[in-house]
Amino acid sequence: MTIKALQAVSVGRNGVGAFVLQCKKMDFHYCDWAGSSRGMNGFIKSLLPKFAAAHPQVEFTVSPRPSKHPVIIAHYINGREKAVCVRNMEPYDILKKAELLRDASGEKLRRVTKPVQSVNESVRGIWSPYHGNGMRV
Amino acid sequence: MKRLRVDRWTGQLLLARPGACPASTPRTALRPAAASRCAAVRTRSTRAMPEIPTDEDYADGTDHTRFPPLEKLPPRATSLPSPPPERALQSAKLAALHARLSLPEKLPLQTLARALVDNSADENPLFNNTNLAFVGQSLIHYHVAEWLMCRYPRLPMEILYAAMKGYAGPAALHHVARSWGLEHAAAPGGEVDPGLLQFSLHKPGNAIVTLGYKRAEAEGLQKYKWRHGISSRVVFDDDFGQVVETDKATQLRRADTEYGNEYTRSLAEKAYANCARAVVGAIYAHAGREPAKAFIRSHILSRTLDLSALFSFKKPTRELALLCAREDFEFPIARLLSETGRLSRTPVFVVGIFSGKDKLGEAAGPSLEVARNKAAMNALKSWYLYSPGEHVRVPSDMLAEDAQPWTPAYIDMGEIIGR
Helix, strand or coil: CCEEECCCCECCCCCCCCCCCEEEEEEEEECCCHHHHHHHHHHHHHHHHHHHHHHHCCEEEEEEEECCCCCEEEEECCCEEEEEEEECHHHHHHHHHHHHHHHHHCCCCCCCCCCCCCCCCCCCCCCCCCCCCCCCC | CCCCCHHHHHHHHHHCCCCCCCCCCHHHHHHCCCCCCCHHHHHHHCCCCCCCCCCCHHCCCCCCCCCCCCCCCCCCCCCCCCCHHHHHHHHHHHHHHHCCCCCCEEEEHHHHHHEECCCCCCCCCCCCCCCHHHHHHHHHHHHHHHHHHCCCCCHHHHHHHHHHHHCCCHCCCCCHHHHHHEEEECCCCCCCCCCCEEEECCCCCCCCCCCCCCCCHHHHHHHHCCCCCHHHHHHHHCCCCCCCCCCCHHHHHHEEEECCCCHHHHHHHHHHHHHHHHHHHHHHHHHHHHHHHHHHHHHHHHCCCCCCHHHHHCCHHHHHHHHHHHHCHHHHHHHHEEEECCCCCCCCEEEEEEECCCEEEEEEEEHHHHHHHHHHHHHHHHHHHCCCCCCCHHHHHHHHHHHHHHHHCCCCCCCCCCC
16 A cells, blocks of 8 residues: 555634634623613613524523623633623613624634734745745855 | 521522512612511512422422422423424524524424434434434535545545545534534433533434445454455445444443543534534425535535645655556656755755656655655645646536536546555
């Protein structure tokens, strides 16, 4: 036998082919009594039904958390979760926070310095000092 | 440390009801007198307590006045091995999964729920995903195989098997199912959410979702590493050229011994892979051929696999010489193209392999021998990985109604060295 096969597993690239929204679940916690939840209660009454209907791919839960600040917890496909405290916020500010959590990938926030990250190999190839005419010093 | 006041506990628990008191109510008014605490709290509640079921179905020793059931389960749901199909319509997870995968409207939630029940959880084939998974794996293997054969017509059989496994093997499909955001239940049962994948780690399940024959010499192949050629693997073994395993008894004994061992991990991987296959099978059953093909293309074939990393050559120069002899090329000759630092600690030699005036391959290496071998490998890879194009047509494209007339696909004469 001259050729043997090595084993490798294909790597998924979200958005090439199918796109799967990475946020899979959002929990909205509120308190009936506390004043910091006033905006959250208004959001749940007025804006959340429309937001939830627009995103059928996300599971929504609304649950009370008495004597605590209101919070939105988003769960992601990679297993991580992100929580945002929305105390004393207006309903439309809370909507912005919910959209932020929806659009997040679930990865830890890190600074992106390279404009493009890709698993494809470079079309130009890697520069080699042994090819071409070289440079006269 | 403060003394625990047990007599207060019940009152607090009873106060924590779903509809809490309005903010205007003074807190002191809510605090009942110590003597009639428990009785008073119930009468002051602004909302009725959740209905307490009295059926004998719920008589499992739980005090329902303190722990009301979250969801009203159908009678005797806890004794079933998997959730009843009608509960699928109430599951938020399942509806979210359906929308997340953009599944066709024709695919009902009940079928999707059935695709999530592994045969190790429920052995009844009317309620588990074995049938759907079998259809799904046939479709996946068909589409992956035809795409690989049309896109890379010169792949040797070993590499084709490895590529098949890289795209459609259990590990790859496990990753696919995970990337859909699937979660699994801790243990299967009738009371768990139908949107969770259900499989059991304590029994492997006996359903067969792969094609292949049981070899009479399977034990010797495993124990003594008998040689088995590629021809017999094509005939007997499964679609990845692997011997079909039938002896589960020894593995079964291992399953319960330790938590999270290699075998339980493989069981979980198998369950996830079967679920991905079953979803494809369900799409085919309800929506038809084209949506199933589009789903496979977008979720499985769109993944990246570097085929050139699958090759492992033993004697590349000899194989290249045979190739040139077969194709009537001139005998391949290695020539040194450039070098630097021959006497230094890190020399670099660039060697090209020429057949007459044509350069077949080129590579750089730290010694002449390594560079020549690498150049021969590159030449062979560029032969084997020939591709007619990225958007090559496959035979299943002809099944569409408005298909253009078929132009024959490129078919190679075969491998250089037969085995």
